[in-house]
Amino acid sequence: xxxxxxxxVGQEAIEExxxxxxxxxxxxxxxxxxxxxxxxxxxPWFGIWWVKGxxxxxxxxxxxxxxxxxxxxxSIVGQHWPETTALIGAIxxxxxxxxxxxxxxCSWVCPINPVTDGAHWLHEKLGMQKGWxxxxxxxxxxxxxxxxxxxxxxxxxxxxxxxxxxLHRGLIFGMxxxxxxxxxxxxxxxFVSRRGWCGHLCPVGTFYGLLGTKSVVRISAVERSxxxxxxxxxxxxxxxxxxxxxxxxxxxxxxxxxxxxCTNCGRCIDVCAMDVFKFTHRFDDTPVPGRxxxxxxxxxxxxxxxx
Amino acid sequence: MSATKRKPSSMDRRRFxxxxxxxxAGCTVAGMFLAxxxxxxxxxPPQAIRPPGALDEKEFLAACIRCGLCVRDCxxxxxxxxxxxxxxxxxxxxxxxxxxxxxxxxxxxxxxxACPTGALDKELTNIDDADMGxxxxxxxxxxxxxxxxxxxxxxxxxxxxxxxxxxxxxxxxRSGHHAIFMPTVHSDKCTGCxxxxxxCVLPGQSAIKILPRRVAMAEAADHYKLGWEDPNPMVDDxxxxxxxxxxxxxxxxxxxxxxxPDATGIPDANMDGGFSPSFSFPTAGGSN
Numbered sequence: 001x002x003x004x005x006x007x008x009v010g011q012e013a014i015e016e017x018x019x020x021x022x023x024x025x026x027x028x029x030x031x032x033x034x035x036x037x038x039x040x041x042x043x044p045w046f047g048i049w050w051v052k053g054x055x056x057x058x059x060x061x062x063x064x065x066x067x068x069x070x071x072x073x074x075s076i077v078g079q080h081w082p083e084t085t086a087l088i089g090a091i092x093x094x095x096x097x098x099x100x101x102x103x104x105x106c107s108w109v110c111p112i113n114p115v116t117d118g119a120h121w122l123h124e125k126l127g128m129q130k131g132w133x134x135x136x137x138x139x140x141x142x143x144x145x146x147x148x149x150x151x152x153x154x155x156x157x158x159x160x161x162x163x164x165x166x167l168h169r170g171l172i173f174g175m176x177x178x179x180x181x182x183x184x185x186x187x188x189x190x191f192v193s194r195r196g197w198c199g200h201l202c203p204v205g206t207f208y209g210l211l212g213t214k215s216v217v218r219i220s221a222v223e224r225s226x227x228x229x230x231x232x233x234x235x236x237x238x239x240x241x242x243x244x245x246x247x248x249x250x251x252x253x254x255x256x257x258x259x260x261x262c263t264n265c266g267r268c269i270d271v272c273a274m275d276v277f278k279f280t281h282r283f284d285d286t287p288v289p290g291r292x293x294x295x296x297x298x299x300x301x302x303x304x305x306x307x
Numbered sequence: 308m309s310a311t312k313r314k315p316s317s318m319d320r321r322r323f324x325x326x327x328x329x330x331x332a333g334c335t336v337a338g339m340f341l342a343x344x345x346x347x348x349x350x351x352p353p354q355a356i357r358p359p360g361a362l363d364e365k366e367f368l369a370a371c372i373r374c375g376l377c378v379r380d381c382x383x384x385x386x387x388x389x390x391x392x393x394x395x396x397x398x399x400x401x402x403x404x405x406x407x408x409x410x411x412x413x414x415x416x417x418x419x420x421a422c423p424t425g426a427l428d429k430e431l432t433n434i435d436d437a438d439m440g441x442x443x444x445x446x447x448x449x450x451x452x453x454x455x456x457x458x459x460x461x462x463x464x465x466x467x468x469x470x471x472x473x474x475x476x477x478x479x480x481r482s483g484h485h486a487i488f489m490p491t492v493h494s495d496k497c498t499g500c501x502x503x504x505x506x507c508v509l510p511g512q513s514a515i516k517i518l519p520r521r522v523a524m525a526e527a528a529d530h531y532k533l534g535w536e537d538p539n540p541m542v543d544d545x546x547x548x549x550x551x552x553x554x555x556x557x558x559x560x561x562x563x564x565x566x567x568p569d570a571t572g573i574p575d576a577n578m579d580g581g582f583s584p585s586f587s588f589p590t591a592g593g594s595n
Contacts, residue, residue: 043379056399057374057423065423071372075424078369083425086372138330145334146341153345155368159399160344165373169388169399173375176390178398 009235012273025266032108040172054169055109056159057089065089070207071165074150074157094211100264102212106198106205107238107265111168115182116198119189120238130194136241139206146203163197164204195238199261209260217264218282221246221255225289226274233268233277243268247276248291255288256280352395353518355402356439356501358386359410360419360431370426373399377418377427383411386418405501405517410439412466412500435467440499440517441524442472442492450514455479455487461503461515462490471496472503490515494524 013022020027040058042048052059057067067082067089075082097105107113149157159165163185166178185197198205221227224247233247234240242259249255269277351357351364358377361367378386378401385408389396396402401418403410412434419427431437442461444450451458452474465472472490479485490503492515499517507513 049379052379053374053376056372057376059376059421059423067372067374067423072424075369075372080366080369080424080426082370083423083429085423086425089423135326135330138333141330141334142337145338149338149341149345150369153342154365155345155348156372157341157345159373160348160397161341165399166391169373169375170390173378173388173399174390176394176398177392178390180391 009232010271012230012232013271016273022270025270029108029265030114033111033114036109037111037168037171040168044172054165054172055111056165056169057086064092066093069094069211070204071156071159073207074147074155074159077147077150078154078156079151080154097208097211098215100212100217101215101262102208102210102260103205103263104212104215104217105208106202107263110164110198110204111171112164112182112185112202113198115167115186116189116195119186120195123190123194128191128194131191132193132196134193134196134200138200139203139209142201143203143206143210158203162204164202199238205263213260214282216281216283218280218284219246219257219262219264219266219268219277220280220284220288221249221257221276222278222280222286222288223274223276224249224255225291227276227291228274230273232271232273236267236271238263238265238267249288250290251287253290254285256282256284258282348397350395351397351402351519353522354404354406354516355389355394355396356405356410356499356517356519358401358403358418358427359412359416359434359437359439359498360422360427360429361439362426362428367426368397368400370424371400372424372426374423375399375401376421376423377401380417380421382413382417384408385410403501405440405504406513407505409501409505410437410498411502412437412498435498437498437500438520439501441494441520442497442499442501442503442515443518443523444490444492444515445518446512446514449509450490451508452488452490453514455481455485457488458508459488459490460506460508464502464506466500466502467496467498471498494520 010022016022039051039060040054042050043052050061053066055068056071057065059065065085065088067086069090072082072086072090075086146158161181163181166181170176170178170182189195189197193200221243227247233243237243239259239261242257242262245253245259246255246257264279266279269279345368348368349364357364357367358381362370373388375388378388385403386401387394387403388399388401391398394402414434416431416434416437419429419431421427422429444453447453452462459474462468462472462474470493472492474488475491477487477489479487499520501517503515504513504517507515
């Protein structure tokens with residue numbers, strides 16, 4: 001193994017562009033997560049009631065209602081037809097995520113994301129095995145199961161266990177023992193299954209993924225011909241299978257990452273020393289040539305880092 | 308990335324069926340636990356009172372998204388969201404504990420107005436129609452009024468004073484010459500706001516408590532006719548019978564021959580239906 005392949009993920013990008021630029025989307029994402037959480041905490045902590053409620057449902061400036069469309073869907077499946085306010089809120093949220101990418105919720109808003117990112121960071125630090133990796137379609141089974149239980153029991157079933165609302169509501173309204181669900185997710189991701197919760201099981205993320213199937217904002221491997229197979233993008237990507245079709249595409253294939261699993265987190269843009277990726281829109285049909293051939297001699301060592 | 312690159316078309320049927328069976332079985336087990344959670348949560352503890360206008364518990368759990376907007380708009384900080392492990396209500400759903408902070412029965416009902424989903428029913432426009440529960444004087448051994456003292460606090464704080472709680476006077480058997488002013492709740496007026504429970508002067512638990520109506524109320528037995536409220540309804544609705552007044556043929560001892568308002572004498576033994584008593588009435592002026 002050469003010294004080069006032992007470099008930590010993103011090291012080349014840091015050397016090339018500097019630490020700040022090699023972490024810009026990560027920093028921006030953390031800032032956004034903190035921003036959205038702070039909006040909700042301004043009221044209970046400082047008495048500034050710009051936003052009331054939590055991620056399940058909220059009211060901003062006493063005029064803008066927002067509702068989690070997945071929770072409302074469970075409610076409807078559970079045979080309660082909601083009032084117009086909640087429906088409008090869900091439509092606003094639904095349309096927004098359908099445009100910017102459904103799983104933007106996961107990487108830019110969801111309070112569990114820092115938890116599972118933390119678990120993954122520690123997972124890598126400890127050099128642990130990837131553990132149980134559920135099948136790609138497991139998440140859809142779970143989504144279906146949640147809706148079925150909602151219908152059978154006539155309740156918003158996922159909200160009895162949802163670690164997202166447990167954590168978010170807990171921070172805003174009082175935690176109780178809800179932290180146990182958050183710790184459980186952390187431990188699960190750390191010891192049982194790498195990137196397991198957000199990447200394979202969480203039905204909220206699955207729902208938002210489906211919502212954003214045709215989303216406009218997409219990441220594209222526009223400079224894929226410059227790729228030197230360092231595999232850093234695969235190593236940082238929480239849904240690494242989304243990269244392959246775009247990055248390894250032939251001349252005629254689209255360089256756009258079109259999988260609904262992509263969370264638009266932008267980490268691949270951060271860590272790429274060759275500046276392969278960039279944010280664009282799904283109608284961007286600039287022709288992008290595929291790679292000519294492998295430029296690196298030992299891709300296998302990089303792949304082991306990712307696999 | 309995954310080492311194998313499968314195409315669905317090349318995936319053999321056996322493999323597909325096996326994977327599907329595994330996923331379905333796993334989801335069934337997980338779903339059973341989830342359903343268990345969801346149905347267990349309906350067992351709302353009696354001391355956890357839902358906000359005004361709350362749907363029945365089962366419907367409520369389908370409707371409430373646990374956003375807490377009702378909590379935020381409650382001006383008296385009565386409502387709280389249930390915390391896992393501390394409060395018995397389903398996690399994140401709104402409730403209040405009357406002994407801590409009762410409902411102040413705001414006229415504009417801001418909690419109902421705030422609810423985006425209708426878990427708190429917008430049909431409730433008059434707070435006096437609210438039905439959060441029913442006050443029950445649950446410990447007559449400790450209630451000061453029931454002991455014959457004059458506390459009256461629950462009666463005085465009631466927002467529907469003299470209608471939801473009245474003081475019913477009865478004889479004090481213990482002293483023999485005092486009265487007991489018994490706080491008596493009337494279910495058609497009580498809203499379950501809990502101000503009586505909150506203000507009960509006893510230390511610790513209150514002698515009067517808000518209970519869910521499902522717990523507090525019995526079901527009336529329809530096959531018993533309350534004659535004083537509903538005189539002979541079964542026959543009168545069907546055919547019109549002549550009302551049978553006391554008269555000949557009855558055992559009217561005072562006036563065996565029929566109704567006579569001023570009848571004071573001994574019944575006439577010769578009258579139809581009469582009889583010959585072996586004694587005499589004192590007022591008849593007979594042998595004395």
